[in-house]
Amino acid sequence: MTLLIDGVGGVIVETEAYDSEEPASHSYRGQTLHNAALFGPPGHAYVYLSYGLHWCLNFVCREAGHGAGVLIRALEPTAGIAQMIDRRGQREPRLLCSGPGRLGQALAVTRDLNGRRIDVPPFKMAAATAAPDIVCGPRIGISKAVDHPWRFGLAGSRFLSRPFPK
DNA sequence: CTTTCGATGATCT
DNA sequence: GATCATCGAAAGG
Numbered sequence: 001m002t003l004l005i006d007g008v009g010g011v012i013v014e015t016e017a018y019d020s021e022e023p024a025s026h027s028y029r030g031q032t033l034h035n036a037a038l039f040g041p042p043g044h045a046y047v048y049l050s051y052g053l054h055w056c057l058n059f060v061c062r063e064a065g066h067g068a069g070v071l072i073r074a075l076e077p078t079a080g081i082a083q084m085i086d087r088r089g090q091r092e093p094r095l096l097c098s099g100p101g102r103l104g105q106a107l108a109v110t111r112d113l114n115g116r117r118i119d120v121p122p123f124k125m126a127a128a129t130a131a132p133d134i135v136c137g138p139r140i141g142i143s144k145a146v147d148h149p150w151r152f153g154l155a156g157s158r159f160l161s162r163p164f165p166k
Numbered sequence: 167c168t169t170t171c172g173a174t175g176a177t178c179t
Numbered sequence: 180g181a182t183c184a185t186c187g188a189a190a191g192g
Binding site: 029032033034035047049051052053 | 167174175176177178
Binding site: 016017024025048050051052053054056058071073099100101102109139140141142154161 | 182183184185186
């Protein structure tokens with residue numbers, strides 16, 4: 001799909017799934033104040049601060065109360081590229097949104113998007129016109145449940161945060 | 167190309 | 180007090 005926030009964004013090329021029954025997930029230990037959005041209704045955003053400095057964007061999936069989400073890890077920039085460059089201080093197109101922290105900075109994601117619906121402004125979502133070729137592999141940067149192949153990417157994309165293992 | 171390491175702060179134990 | 184769904188610069192091959 002294409003994701004825009006205030007008109008800035010592109011085609012999502014990499015995601016990861018997280019579920020409350022699996023220890024790598026923020027929802028694994030149950031609902032708390034900071035992860036409450038993850039236990040809310042689907043179609044809303046869950047935003048968290050990673051390593052003290054990177055804002056990362058998730059979409060809540062499954063029914064309210066379950067605690068499942070998808071981390072948006074990378075996208076191919078198509079709209080608002082000048083603004084992304086400005087926010088990132090970085091001209092190389094490949095490095096604008098290739099990683100959850102970079103994407104968050106380029107799209108100006110912050111806590112005030114936490115819990116917001118993603119089908120109304122400032123979000124704008126558009127479905128792909130054709131069925132894409134998707135690859136999967138282990139998730140990145142986690143220490144638990146490392147065997148779940150729950151990282152998904154657009155095959156052959158140059159905008160992935162990292163290549164997928166063979 | 168690869169690996170290492172510091173920045174930085176919320177959250178949970 | 181430890182951990183962490185990360186990034187970028189620096190150092191080494």
